Structures are given as C-alpha cells and as structure tokens.
Amino acid sequence: MPKIGMEAERRRSLISATVDAIHESGYCDVTISKIAKRAGVSGGLAHHYFGSKDQLLAATMRHLLKDLGTGLRKRLREAETPRARISAIIDGNFSPEQFRPATIAAWLAFYVQSRTNDSNDRLLQIYAARLASNLTFNLRHFMPQGEAMRIAEGTASMIDGVWIRQALRNSPVDREAAICLVEDYVETQIAHHRNQQKH
DSSP states (O other): OOOHHHHHHHHHHHHHHHHHHHHHOOOOOOOOHHHHHTTOOOOOHHHHHHHSHHHHHHHHHHHHHHHHHHHHHHHHHHHHHHHHHHHHHHHHHTTTTTTTTTHHHHHHHHHHTHHHOOHHHHHHHHHHHHHHHHHHHHHHHTTTTTHHHHHHHHHHHEEEEEEHHHHTTTSSOHHHHHHHHHHHHHOOOOOOOHHHOOO
C-alpha cells in the first residue's frame, strides 16, 4: 500500500525534474522518460500522472505560477502604499526562486509552447491579465486610468522582455539589475505625470 502523500511527492519531483531537464537539454530534446529518470520514477508512472510531455509542462507552469502568486501576495500584504505595491509586484516577478537559470529556461519553453497549445495559452493569458490588472490598480494613484493601463502594459512588457533576454544569454542572472531596469521605467513614467499635473 502506497504511503500517504507519496503521489504528491512524486508529482513535485517530476515537476522539479522537468524544470532542470529543460534547462539542461532544451524542451525539444527532453522526453518523459528522461524526466522520469531524473525524478527517480518510472516513465510509465510519469505518463500515468501527466499523460504527455505537453501536459507535464502545463502542470509545471501551473506550479510555478502558483509559487509566483504566493510570493506576490505575501509581498503585497507587506507593502503599505501604492508605490510600494508596484515595487512588490516587480520584486516578486524577479524573486530568487523564480528568476534563476533553470526556471527561466522552463518559462521560455512555456511561452513557445503556448503558441500552439490552447491550455498553455490560457494559463499565460491569465498570468498576463493578472499582472496588468495589479499594476494598473496601483498606477491609478499616480495617473488617469487610461495612462495607468498603458504604463502597466509597458511595465509588464519590460518584465517579460528581461526574462526572455536572460533566457537567450549565457551570462549570470543579475536580479538586482533586472529590478532596477523595470523600476527606472516606472519611476520615470510616474515623474512625467507628476510634472504634467504641475503645469
């Protein structure tokens, strides 16, 4: 009889192995069997839990998105002002747990697969909509709604762009530089709107 919690533990191991395998070999060259071997389980068990490599990637991204959301909510609870909440959102998107080479590689694979996989595309759209909504809500304290939406879109594009650029490089991850780049954009936009209100 299997131990209580064994299935959940095996699923977590397979998800972790998926992230590492994609980083090491790239999504195209990774197979369910290779992922299962890395996780220390049989290929048949991996197929039983997830069905296909695409479904395993989707489960991996749901796990990463859940972790991202948990980290963001914690940071937002601790932020006391709209500007601090914007910084919390930026910081959370570059958290040490997320913004590391293996996870960056998995996210890039997810972005590519979302173009041809409806369930992955839906996950990505939910993530993008939530990010834009959270940014817009807090940016409205500094500018009109329309401008807040535009700057939120720009901020989200910068976050995604920094991730993609990092995925395409072999250079070490620099979390602080990534955060500063996005913060500079946000601060410049807020300052611009403040100056407009003065005139």
